[in-house]
Amino acid sequence: MDRSDQPHSTVTELLSAARQIEAGAVPHLRVVKVGVLSTVTVETLRPSLVVEGAARGLWIRPYFAPFNQLEQQVFDARSPLHACEPDVVILAMRLEEIAPRMACRFLALADEEVQRELAAIEERLTSLVARLRRTTQAAILVCNYASPTCWPAGLADASREESLTHAVHLANQAVARCCRQVPGAYVLDYARIVAEVGLQRWSDPKLWYLGRIPFGAEAQRALGRWLARYLRAVCVSPCKCLVLDLDNTLWGGGLGEEGLGGIALGEDYPGNVYKAFQRRLLALRDEGVLLAAASKNDEREVRDVLARHPDAVLKAEHFAVMEIGWHDKATSLRRIAQQLRLGVEALAVFDDSAVERAWIRSQLPEVTVIEVPEDPLGFIQALEDSGAFDRLALSPEDLTRAAAYQQDQQRQRVQAQSESVEEFLSGLEMRATIGCLSQETLPRVAQLVAKTNQFNLTSRRHSAQAIQAMVDAGAVALWLRLADRFGDNGLVGVAIALPDGGPWRWRIDTFLLSCRVIGRGAETALLGVLLRRLRARGAREVLGDYVPTGTNRLAATFYGRHGFADVDGTGRSWSRSLGAEDLPLTAAIAIEASDELVGARTPDGP
């Protein structure tokens, strides 16, 4: 998956590999249809895109529109773009084509003219993206703008207040703004990719002048790799937890042999390499990735290093779980997953030992095992290149996840001290807030729909745009937030119901709770409010499905516990009539929901 997989494959090897993949030679790939619209010729990306996609489990089937066909493809419902029914649409515009005066003759423009050009390209992009959103359920990836090669004032440019650099920055802010306003639209950071390769190395003039291709051979490889990473992030949920080895991963040397004073961790080489890696891991935790340790070591000695070593960036509290002991690593990983209430497929492993990596791969093929280079100088790049934690949007819950798990450990301590479950739950002082889906909550709701495994009745993986389309078509979509005396768990529950044949009968399409809050009665609160809402919409009967997936067994009894009848004895189809009777609520949770939601005075009828 990372660069080391194809260290020096030649162009002919790449072309042959792409041809084989396109002929179907690689089994078990997930098909992703991609429509690419651009102001330049991008078709030469095909081989590297296909090969990099296959390395990530995807069979990428691209459609490249002829250059400069943007509106023609987007606004015509019968265009080849729409005919290929893309799962993803990539919009790749360059300032050189869409704002040529700004890109090439910046100094000839007055400030107001620059502003007008910026406004015009923002309007053009907004209208393209809005139309795509109405006509397709595809994820939309919009390339931001790289700096044009033109350097208007030369050496003096960076000193100017109104520089082209600043204008490009404003244009890129507008791209991000446009994407934030549209569900399922994300920025593809083209500017970053060009910077990674280098502006001078990016292009091959003969390809530009003869073929209108703005990237040379090296850039095409890099771009194919990055596009494949983005496409994978559209299709595959990121890992949630990084499990770290300790000796020769977080510090140099073996703690057992070298002792606290002997391991390499400090401000000078080689200790500074490990210290920098620890800093990077802490930043990864800020993104919402949980850290865990799995190490064959003496736990007391490890805790001593984390607490007392002056250069230890990572402390014990930064680890959601530590499995230090003499178990085999696969057992440790299973225990970590269990304690975090995650499936093992949510784990990624970073371990310097090739033997351990091979063992984990053989025992737990679902785990993402990151390929670690021999030289620790390559650790950070290997972590980046793995793409294990790639996601297209960060939710507020991501930013507080690691802290939330720490609060959860406090809760578990209280639970251990409580006499009964009821006492524990009432001691939590839980407050649920329940509301209707909105633009602000859609990204997090879509994230939960995409990745919740355990308490998920149907596990239907609707995209953000599909959820929005359901609501637009009349679905009731509710979210639930849960707070308690230890902190706010964030948005952790989703329920979506659709009319089924008429307003008197509704079907619960999606009902799920994040594993953060399982076992606290929040599902009862959410169902109670949902049923009130449906009753207010005219429901007399509510249907619910339970679709077993192998990981959601704990949701099997949910409908039975809440007054639903098993329709055909299979435990998969449930039905409940809705009369005037009281609907389920839980005593331990105070519910804050708007009047409109609770039902009696709802303004909108069926």
Added chain:
Amino acid sequence: MTLRTAAHPDQLARVIAAVFGIPADTVTEESRPETIPQWDSMSHINLVLALEDEFGVSFSAEDMVEMLSVRLIRLILAERGVTA
């Protein structure tokens, strides 16, 4: 200019065959876009990049326009010091 010698006299034919996905023994000195249906403008770009990569040379835009048969490609490579 250093004279580079191809590892095998048929290396050029093999590169061309690999780029277009055709058997190497169907490539002759007279092969050109009219005789190889896969040799379109887009795969011409791939061919140029593959040749640069395989023979460690860098072509000009003129070269790229002119390399329209196997014989011509061999001549252009020879100008760059590669006996292919």
